[in-house]
Amino acid sequence: MKLFSPQNRRILTYAASGILGGAAARQAAAGSFQSAHYFAMAGTAALLLPTLIRNSRCFGSVTTDFSTSRREVWVTIDDGPHPENTPEILEVLGNHGAKATFFGIGRNILQWPHLARAVISEGHQLQNHTFHHQAGTFWAALPNRVRKEIELCNSAIRQTTGVESFQFRAPVGIANPFVHAVAEQAGLQMIGWSATGLDGIPHQPERVVQKILRNVRPGAIILIHEGSLPGLRKGVRAQTLDALLRKLSENGYKAVVPSLATHGATPLLGQS
């Protein structure tokens, strides 16, 4: 087993937290409460920080790049489907001859099943992004809730499109150890990203594209979003994607869903 395998990283993270907790107890027993407090805080941080860091690999594998010898990138689109953007987004992808992966929210999929089916029928992928997408609290979810969120979304995708998901992206990329464990049990590969551009707030397409391009290289996983957003004019999401695909093409890049995405056929970079 590799020293820094996902399992060993998980053990090391808990061990660090436990050692610091033990030191806190010894300091408290010796009457040194200030030191005890600092050790206890450090022990808590050893567990909490890896949970709160996006795409953190302290508790398991997260794929943030794919292996390719060509100028290819993987565009991933989160938080749909949504009637405000999905039809336009599909049209833009079609115009550019690009393929993408949609990390869909289960309840949106059930609400607009025709959009979920359109994603699949146009040759894109639809994968799991939880059922409710409770981004503010999912990082603290216990195993039962994590399992329910993942299973309900899998079932929404299966029920509407007949497709079985095999990839998972945690809301805002934040996942605790239970999320990794449940995703592994469900046979879902955790997918992160290596290039994104702050499009979760009202934005100008050009600014988002500029930020994304700074981190684009062969094998990059690009994250953009769909869905409505207060203060964001209708149509901006599709314009952002259009500007992104145009710039990628000018730089010689092609947007693909890599073959690895079919149950890990190709070894991934950034996987461990």
Ligand SMILES: [Zn+2]
């Ligand atoms: Zn999301």
